[in-house]
Each structure stands twice: as C-alpha cells, then as structure tokens.
Amino acid sequence: MPDRPTSRDVARLAGVSRTTVSLVLNNVPDVHISPETRQRVLEAARQLNYYPDASARRLVSGKTRTIALVWHRGPDQTYRDAFLPGLLQGVSRAAHHYGYYVLFRPIEPDEPDDAWVELARGRHTDGLILSGPRSDDIALLDLHREGFPLVLHGQFPGADIPSVDVDNERGAMTALRHLLALGHRRIGMITNAPLAYTASHQRLTGYRRALEEAGIAFEEALVRYGNFDEESGRRAMESLLALEERPTAVFVASDMVAVGALRALREHGLRVPEDMALVGFDDIAVSRYLTPALTTVHVPAFGLGWSAAELLIRIVEGDIPNETQVRLETELVVRESCGARITDADQRG
Amino acid sequence: MPDRPTSRDVARLAGVSRTTVSLVLNNVPDVHISPETRQRVLEAARQLNYYPDASARRLVSGKTRTIALVWHRGPDQTYRDAFLPGLLQGVSRAAHHYGYYVLFRPIEPDEPDDAWVELARGRHTDGLILSGPRSDDIALLDLHREGFPLVLHGQFPGADIPSVDVDNERGAMTALRHLLALGHRRIGMITNAPLAYTASHQRLTGYRRALEEAGIAFEEALVRYGNFDEESGRRAMESLLALEERPTAVFVASDMVAVGALRALREHGLRVPEDMALVGFDDIAVSRYLTPALTTVHVPAFGLGWSAAELLIRIVEGDIPNETQVRLETELVVRESCGARITDADQRG
DNA sequence: GGTGTATACTAACACGTGTCAGTAACACGT
DNA sequence: ACGTGTTACTGACACGTGTTAGTATACACC
Structure with missing residues (x-):
C-alpha cells in the first residue's frame, strides 16, 4: 500500500499552504480565497485522490460524528x-x-x-x-x-x-376496541412478558382501560402471563381454554406469543376466528404469513x-x-384472525 | 461536562511520566516497571476514571480497530x-x-x-x-x-x-436429493432471482446436476424464474400449474418466493404436500410458521x-x-411441505 | 502622506496518544 | 578502576488535521 496523500501533499502540489487547503476543502465561510487558488487546490486534491484522515479530524475536532x-x-x-x-x-x-x-x-x-x-x-x-x-x-x-x-x-x-x-397503552386499547366493536364481551389477555417489563405492564393497563371504557368489569381470571416465546403462549392459551367460561376472544400482547397461542387452539381443534378471535401486538414479519393471518398492532x-x-x-x-x-403511535393491522370484514386496502397489509 | 482526564493527569497524580503511564496501561512487554510504580499508575487511572481517547489512539497507531x-x-x-x-x-x-x-x-x-x-x-x-x-x-x-x-x-x-x-450448488443438490428420495421424478424449479445473480445461477446448476445424477433428463419447460418476492413466486407457480404434464414437486430456490408459490397452490385448491411437494431455500424466519411448515435449505x-x-x-x-x-455448507431442514416422515428431532427445527 | 480596511494568504499551536532513543543508578565480574 | 549489562524510568517526536493570530499587499479615503 503506497502512502496515502495528506493535506501537505495537496498543499505542495497546489503551491499553497496546508492551511489554505483546509480552508478550501472545508468551505470555511467568511474567509477569502481567490477563485484561481481555490480551483488549484480542488484540482490538486482530485488529482491525488485525497481524503482527509478521519482519526486526525476526530482528534482535533473532538467530535467523532x-x-x-x-x-x-x-x-x-x-x-x-x-x-x-x-x-x-x-x-x-x-x-x-x-x-x-x-x-x-x-x-x-x-x-x-x-x-x-x-x-x-x-x-x-x-x-x-x-x-x-x-x-x-x-x-x-x-x-x-x-x-x-x-x-x-x-x-x-x-x-x-x-x-x-x-405508546403501548394506546396500542393495546386499539386492539381491544377492535374486538369490542366486533361484539366480543368476554375477552382474555395473554401478556407479552412478566409485568416487570414496562411495556408488558402498559399493555395490560391499556387492556383494562379499554374494558373499563366499554363498561366491562376486569377479571383477573382472564389474564395469563406470556414470556416472550411461543411456548409460553401455548401454555397460556391452554390455561385459558381450561376455564369453565371461556373467552370468545384473546388479546395476545406479542405476536411471537400469539404464534404459540394459535398452535394451542389448533391442537384443540378450535377454529380462528370462528371459535376464538385473536389480536396480536408488534406486527413482526411472520404474522402476515400465519394461517389465519394475524390481526395485530403494528409497531413502527x-x-x-x-x-x-x-x-x-x-x-x-x-x-x-x-x-x-x-x-x-401504533396502528392496528386488520387481517384474518378476528373475522372482521377485510377490505381491499387491508388485504395487502 | 467536566474535562475528561488525560494520561497527563494520570501521570501527574501517580508522580511519573506520561510515557510510564502508557507503558503500564498498555502492558507493553519486555519493559521493566517496578511493581510499586505499576500499582500507583493503575490506582491513579482508576481514581480518575481514565479511559484513553480513541481518536488520539487511532491517529498515532494508524489503526481504527x-x-x-x-x-x-x-x-x-x-x-x-x-x-x-x-x-x-x-x-x-x-x-x-x-x-x-x-x-x-x-x-x-x-x-x-x-x-x-x-x-x-x-x-x-x-x-x-x-x-x-x-x-x-x-x-x-x-x-x-x-x-x-x-x-x-x-x-x-x-x-x-x-x-x-x-455453497449454493450443493445446497440445491441436497434439496433435490431429498425430493428424489421421496420418489419424485418430475420435479420443477422456480429460481430465486434472474440468472444474472450468481446465487441464482448456482442453485439452478445444483438442480441440474442432481437430476443428472439421478439419470433424469433436464427439461427447460419445468423451470421458471422468480424475482425475490412473493408475487413472482405466485406467477411462476401459476405458470407451472398450466403445464399439461404437471410436476409432482417443485424446488423453489428462495423461501420468500416459495411463500407466493404456496399461495398459488392454495388458490388452486391443491394440497401440500399431497398434491404437490415443495422445498425452499434460505430458511428465513417465516418458513417454519407457514402452513404447511416449509422444508427448506438452511443458510447459516x-x-x-x-x-x-x-x-x-x-x-x-x-x-x-x-x-x-x-x-x-447448507443444511436441509425437513418440515412438512414434502411429506417426509417427521422425526421428533426435526419437529422443533 | 498617513490611517484604515479589505483581500489573500501563512506560521504556529493544539488535540492526546504511542514509541524510540536516551539516561541515571546500580550490580557484577575481572 | 573499568567496562558491561540490567533495571526503571523519561524527553521528545510523530501522527494529520482544524484553527487562531498574524502578515503582506493593495487600495481607498481625507
């Protein structure tokens, strides 16, 4: 590797001082350089294929960019x-x-x-x-x-x-409002993670507030706790299905967890959305390819x-x-897992 | 923000020269520093919470790491x-x-x-x-x-x-050998992309070589060209389904394209793998969650x-x-889209 | 003819580090 | 007493840039 050119080389070739080279190449305002000199410097820099050294620049400027x-x-x-x-x-x-x-x-x-x-x-x-x-x-x-x-x-x-x-809370509320609008009154929830995680807590709060808004009493019995992965979703759904009075819809606050929930439903021979509606949260890449495609809250x-x-x-x-x-803000992406009428616009979502 | 300490500050506090500080902190070999001095320097550095400046280091060493x-x-x-x-x-x-x-x-x-x-x-x-x-x-x-x-x-x-x-070629061969082992003789292919892409070309070559190995003549008519996305896969499969003598299996050299192919099959009311077996390539995250889960060539x-x-x-x-x-090397991940018997070990793949 | 001002540049310092050449002190063998 | 070697350190330079203070020239103004 031949030695890289420095601003000194450019200065020498252009017949000016190193300072002038710096002034020209950085386009320093309020400083007068004659057009001819400016041109000579630029030409020299081009000819030598000069790029200023990042490390030196960082050192002197104190900024790393x-x-x-x-x-x-x-x-x-x-x-x-x-x-x-x-x-x-x-x-x-x-x-x-x-x-x-x-x-x-x-x-x-x-x-x-x-x-x-x-x-x-x-x-x-x-x-x-x-x-x-x-x-x-x-x-x-x-x-x-x-x-x-x-x-x-x-x-x-x-x-x-x-x-x-x-905005996790509002996101959860959007999901719930969708289910409520479709007529569901008994809606379960599976959290995305233990409540120690802020997001988890907030999504649960959104769930409660939306129910409250609709005049439905919050029931502890309808809530299960997921733990990021598919398996936790399967177990949580299993547990909900064991209830005497099953919910007709479940808000799963994480798509990954929802995948497990979906599997549990399939294993029990239940149809989605006919027997149980599902809304997820996150809108990860997988969600649109599930069968049925998952309605979920999109995270940007x-x-x-x-x-x-x-x-x-x-x-x-x-x-x-x-x-x-x-x-x-989040945005609800309506797909198939809730049984809502799918418009052409949603189709591709 | 108070001024960050420099090696000079450390030197002053330890009562040694800046050089010594550098020698100690960089653990320069073959240089003798008394244990007490070494200790004093380390202590001073710790006390000042000294971290060497990355830019200065880069400049002098000529390495950015x-x-x-x-x-x-x-x-x-x-x-x-x-x-x-x-x-x-x-x-x-x-x-x-x-x-x-x-x-x-x-x-x-x-x-x-x-x-x-x-x-x-x-x-x-x-x-x-x-x-x-x-x-x-x-x-x-x-x-x-x-x-x-x-x-x-x-x-x-x-x-x-x-x-x-x-190794795209060998990956494709693995996929083909799997289909051949399952008894398929008439096997179509949808490429992942136009042949100008090296990977695309190589996967096609693997397909040809595997057929050749099995004593099956290559038929241009069984090959379609995908273009990265789902839609190209749908179209390619449509075209294959229009053939007079349909293949019984198709090697789709990209999972993303395979998703589209799968959709086309579903739209035609064909079952996978019973009516048509499918093997993908890439093993993207989505593949295991498709219905049926996609058998594919895993790319590490x-x-x-x-x-x-x-x-x-x-x-x-x-x-x-x-x-x-x-x-x-790639690795074949056997799932459901080929109808191969799924062992417990594969189940989770 | 002196003062002021704009133009077009440059010399010299600073950034904080790594490292080479050098030095002082001391031990050791003859 | 003298050279040799070892230990434990230090002074000074170099890395390549941005920038400040300063200089030289030209020109205008009264």
Whole structure:
C-alpha cells in the first residue's frame, strides 16, 4: 500500500499552504480565497485522490460524528431480533441524513451489563442509543448526569433520560376496541412478558382501560402471563381454554406469543376466528404469513430507530428539545384472525 | 461536562511520566516497571476514571480497530433483511472477539453505488465487508489492488477478491436429493432471482446436476424464474400449474418466493404436500410458521457473518490465509411441505 | 502622506496518544 | 578502576488535521 496523500501533499502540489487547503476543502465561510487558488487546490486534491484522515479530524475536532446503537441481548433475543432490521435501518438513515456514522454493538448475556461504557468514556462515539433490558445501571445514570448524550429505546422509570418508545397503552386499547366493536364481551389477555417489563405492564393497563371504557368489569381470571416465546403462549392459551367460561376472544400482547397461542387452539381443534378471535401486538414479519393471518398492532420499528437517532443527534449538537420523551403511535393491522370484514386496502397489509 | 482526564493527569497524580503511564496501561512487554510504580499508575487511572481517547489512539497507531459492514440495498431488500439479524450478529461477535468495533452502513438505492468508498479512503475503518448486489465497481477493484482489506458477502466473478458465501450448488443438490428420495421424478424449479445473480445461477446448476445424477433428463419447460418476492413466486407457480404434464414437486430456490408459490397452490385448491411437494431455500424466519411448515435449505447467516469478519480481520492483521474464498455448507431442514416422515428431532427445527 | 480596511494568504499551536532513543543508578565480574 | 549489562524510568517526536493570530499587499479615503 503506497502512502496515502495528506493535506501537505495537496498543499505542495497546489503551491499553497496546508492551511489554505483546509480552508478550501472545508468551505470555511467568511474567509477569502481567490477563485484561481481555490480551483488549484480542488484540482490538486482530485488529482491525488485525497481524503482527509478521519482519526486526525476526530482528534482535533473532538467530535467523532458517530453514534452507537447498543443492543442488549436478553431473554427476549429472538423476539427483539424481529425488530432489528427496521430499527437499525431507521437509526442508520437518520444518522446518515445528519452526517453521522453508526456503530453497532450487541452486548451478549455473558458480558457485563455495562460493557458499553467504554464506548462513551473512550470517546468512540458522540452519543449512544441503548436498547434492551438493563439492570438499573449506575454507569448509565453517571453518564447521564455528566451530560453524555444518551437516548433509550424503551423506558427507564425513575430517571428522566431521553427515550423513544411506542405508546403501548394506546396500542393495546386499539386492539381491544377492535374486538369490542366486533361484539366480543368476554375477552382474555395473554401478556407479552412478566409485568416487570414496562411495556408488558402498559399493555395490560391499556387492556383494562379499554374494558373499563366499554363498561366491562376486569377479571383477573382472564389474564395469563406470556414470556416472550411461543411456548409460553401455548401454555397460556391452554390455561385459558381450561376455564369453565371461556373467552370468545384473546388479546395476545406479542405476536411471537400469539404464534404459540394459535398452535394451542389448533391442537384443540378450535377454529380462528370462528371459535376464538385473536389480536396480536408488534406486527413482526411472520404474522402476515400465519394461517389465519394475524390481526395485530403494528409497531413502527423504522420510526423508532429514526426518532431515536434524530433525538440523539439533536442532543449531541446541543439543540436540546424541550420534550425528550418520544412516544410513537401504533396502528392496528386488520387481517384474518378476528373475522372482521377485510377490505381491499387491508388485504395487502 | 467536566474535562475528561488525560494520561497527563494520570501521570501527574501517580508522580511519573506520561510515557510510564502508557507503558503500564498498555502492558507493553519486555519493559521493566517496578511493581510499586505499576500499582500507583493503575490506582491513579482508576481514581480518575481514565479511559484513553480513541481518536488520539487511532491517529498515532494508524489503526481504527473498526470494520464496516456495507449493506447495499437493492431489488432484494426485504429478502436480504431476513438475514440481517443473523449476519450482523455474526459479524459483531467475531469482531468483538478479536477486539474490533463494527460500523454499519446501509447504502440506499438512491445513493451512488460507491458511497462507501470514503469509509476506506478516509480511514474510518481498517477493512470492509461488502454485502449485496454491486455493479462491477471500478472503485472496488482499485481499492483491492491497492491492498485495502476487503471481504465480499456473495461472489464477484472475475476478480479474486476474498469472499464468503454459501455453497449454493450443493445446497440445491441436497434439496433435490431429498425430493428424489421421496420418489419424485418430475420435479420443477422456480429460481430465486434472474440468472444474472450468481446465487441464482448456482442453485439452478445444483438442480441440474442432481437430476443428472439421478439419470433424469433436464427439461427447460419445468423451470421458471422468480424475482425475490412473493408475487413472482405466485406467477411462476401459476405458470407451472398450466403445464399439461404437471410436476409432482417443485424446488423453489428462495423461501420468500416459495411463500407466493404456496399461495398459488392454495388458490388452486391443491394440497401440500399431497398434491404437490415443495422445498425452499434460505430458511428465513417465516418458513417454519407457514402452513404447511416449509422444508427448506438452511443458510447459516450467523456463520457467514462470523466467517466474513474473521477472514477480514486476519487480512487486516496481515495474517493472510491461503484460501480466501470461503464456502459454507447448507443444511436441509425437513418440515412438512414434502411429506417426509417427521422425526421428533426435526419437529422443533 | 498617513490611517484604515479589505483581500489573500501563512506560521504556529493544539488535540492526546504511542514509541524510540536516551539516561541515571546500580550490580557484577575481572 | 573499568567496562558491561540490567533495571526503571523519561524527553521528545510523530501522527494529520482544524484553527487562531498574524502578515503582506493593495487600495481607498481625507
């Protein structure tokens, strides 16, 4: 590999100083360079195929123009993987739009929870997006207190750290309203995860509020707790089917869990939606290919990624918005598992 | 934000020179530091919560300890997104294992094809993994000729650039042998994409070779061309069903396309596998949840990612392997769409 | 003819680290 | 007493860039 050209080489070739080269190539405003000189510099840079060295630039500017997406893997691995392409795409596109690069850093369960801290402390990046379950990390709070730019994907009760999430409660209410509108009165629920997870809790709250709104009493007996995976859904549905007075519809707060629920129903010879209607949550890629295709609450993965990156970059650049808690709306995607009339527009959803 | 401590601060606190701090913290071999001094330095660094500045380190070492994954988006977007989580996970874990970071850079269709070049020329990274369709990029060949570390995901006929891919031909043969073993003699094929795509061509070759092996004449009339998406699969299957003498089984060289084929069959009231057996290729997440669950050729996304990163890092570090064309084996995943007896072991696959 | 101002550039410093060449102190063998 | 080697450290340079303060020239103004 021949030595890369530096700005010094460009300066020499153009017959100017290194400073002038920098001024020209960075288009520094309010500084006068004669058109001929400017042209000579640009030509020299082109001829030498000059690209400024990123490391040197970072060092002197103190900015890396890089943000990192920290992807904590936990018990919900496969579940969250379903969102990775969309989320990452959103983060990357927003980053690129604002002139930033994206570092992707998954943290495996066997790594210390705060393995990502060196990214911040070593100034590998200007800011971080943290996604996935975390213990109430002291390192996180420290960094936030020191003013290091952070955005969470998902919520962190307690501290007021900027975050991006979906409006889980309203999403659940949409699902419920759909079932209620179809005439269901006895509606069960299977949560996506244990209630310790904020999202889980919020979706349950949405379920309760929607019932309340419709004047239906909440029954503890109709609620089961899923745990991210298919198998937990199967078991939960089994348990609901064992009830003396079965529900006619079930809101499953996670598509992955709904897949298991669907299997349990099939194993019992029950038809969906005729014998039991089902609404999921998340709208993962699989849902539209199930038989019957699953009606579900769409989570805008791309939008979450974009919003997180955009918010983070604004913070990095000191343009701090007055509202740092972003909540995106969900959207109900009507397919076949509820028996609602499918319009042409929905067909492709 | 208070000023971050530098190695100078550590040196001052420990009462030694900056050089000594560097020697201690980097554990430089063959240099003698007294245990007490070493201890003092470590203690000072801990006390100040010192992390060396990544940019400065990069500048002086000339290494970024970063590799980039360039993700070209093209006509096969949704198809390739199915592999992103696994591939990226593989790349990231291998990178982390060798002490590298991962930069993720998608290139949108509306960007210039060689938008990634600045990553290399500006020394943002030590090496690149390029994934997705590319025009025969002159920039690519230039960089490779200059010795910049590159690894391709997928193949690039012509130049001998290190690459990682799946053995498409053998994968297709596995699929065919399975169908042949089940007694099928008249077997159609729907390709994953136009033959201009290397993978597409290779899978077709595998199909031909397996037939040949079994003493069955290849019939052009039994081949249709898919184009990444569901709809192309539907059309291709429609066309096969219009044949006077229908095949009893079809090898669809892409699960995504197979989904469409399945739909066409269902629309014609045909049962799978009784009236028509189906084998896919890729083993995307959706395949196991289809009805019937799709028998398919598993592509090891994680392994491809890991191998690509490992190969790249070896090249970056000058430890160039004598074989730079890595081909990973596929594995047939038997599910329901072929009517093969399902063993307990397969059940969960 | 002096003062002021705009133009077109440059010299020199700073960013924070890794590392090479060098030095002082001391032990050891002859 | 002298050279040799070892231990334990340090001073100074280099990496390639952005930027500030400054200089030289030309020109206008009264």
